[in-house]
Amino acid sequence: MVTFDLAALxxxxxxxxxxxxxxxxxxxxxxxxALLIVGEAPGASEDEGGEPFIGRSGRLLFRLLDEExxxxxxDCFVTNVVKCRxxxxxxxxxxxxxxxxxxxxxxxxxxxxxxxxxxGNTAARAVFGGSEPMAxxxxxxxxxxxxxxxxxxxxAAALRGGERVTQLLRxxxxxxxxxxxxx
Numbered sequence: 001m002v003t004f005d006l007a008a009l010x011x012x013x014x015x016x017x018x019x020x021x022x023x024x025x026x027x028x029x030x031x032x033x034a035l036l037i038v039g040e041a042p043g044a045s046e047d048e049g050g051e052p053f054i055g056r057s058g059r060l061l062f063r064l065l066d067e068e069x070x071x072x073x074x075d076c077f078v079t080n081v082v083k084c085r086x087x088x089x090x091x092x093x094x095x096x097x098x099x100x101x102x103x104x105x106x107x108x109x110x111x112x113x114x115x116x117x118x119x120g121n122t123a124a125r126a127v128f129g130g131s132e133p134m135a136x137x138x139x140x141x142x143x144x145x146x147x148x149x150x151x152x153x154x155x156a157a158a159l160r161g162g163e164r165v166t167q168l169l170r171x172x173x174x175x176x177x178x179x180x181x182x183x
Contacts, residue, residue: 004102006110009083015099017084017092022047027079027107034075034180036113037061038104040082040122040154041092047085052078057155061119064155064166068173069180077111079104081126097126108145115179116144120154139172141179148179 010024018024025042028051037053045055053061065071082092082100092100104126118124121134127149128142134153142149152172158165 004106006103006106009103012083012103015084015096017082017086017096020087021084023050024083025050025052025080025085026083027052027077029077029111030074031077031111033077033111033113034071034115035065035069035077035176036108036111036116037076037078037119038116038123038127039078039080039119041080041089042083042085043089044085046080052080053155056159060155060158060166064170064173068170069177071180077107077113079107081123091122097122101126113147115147115176116149117173117176118149118151120157123154124151138168139175141175150175 006026009026012018012024025046039052042052043055043057046052052058062073065076081104082096083103086092086096116127118127121137124134124137125131127144128151130137134151134157137151138153140151142151150172153165153169155169158169
């Protein structure tokens with residue numbers, strides 16, 4: 001069995017994405033966050049800047065978290081299922097997801113959140129399993145690592161889909177309020 005020592009993550013070469021990335025986007029935040037946020041993969045801004053969700057999607061996400069839950073970025077641990085940017089922001093391939101799975105599992109074990117939220121199909125399927133489209137999977141709570149997790153739309157879908165998707169994302173985030181207040 002392979003051990004995933006998080007200290008080795010910044011130099012990972014477990015898949016072909018290590019050839020095209022600028023850097024490994026490890027994730028950031030406190031080890032006891034209110035919320036653990038899991039996205040799909042770094043985009044161009046994140047690959048350049050070295051932190052997840054620092055581009056347009058991240059700005060929308062943290063605005064909605066502030067408005068709906070009074071959470072700031074500093075209250076959250078933010079990561080992705082895949083730690084390196086896929087070329088042209090394509091969906092990660094199965095081999096890339098499998099290569100990174102141990103890193104995600106190590107992060108899930110190292111962080112003690114009050115709740116978990118996955119953003120988009122790729123993250124929801126990687127964390128919770130299943131194969132439902134987001135139209136059916138969103139807004140449902142799932143147990144994970146002793147807490148509740150929620151699948152919802154990726155903020156990029158809201159940027160593309162407009163106000164209707166933004167409102168769905170808002171409603172889903174509101175489901176986290178009692179989970180975050182409970183602890």
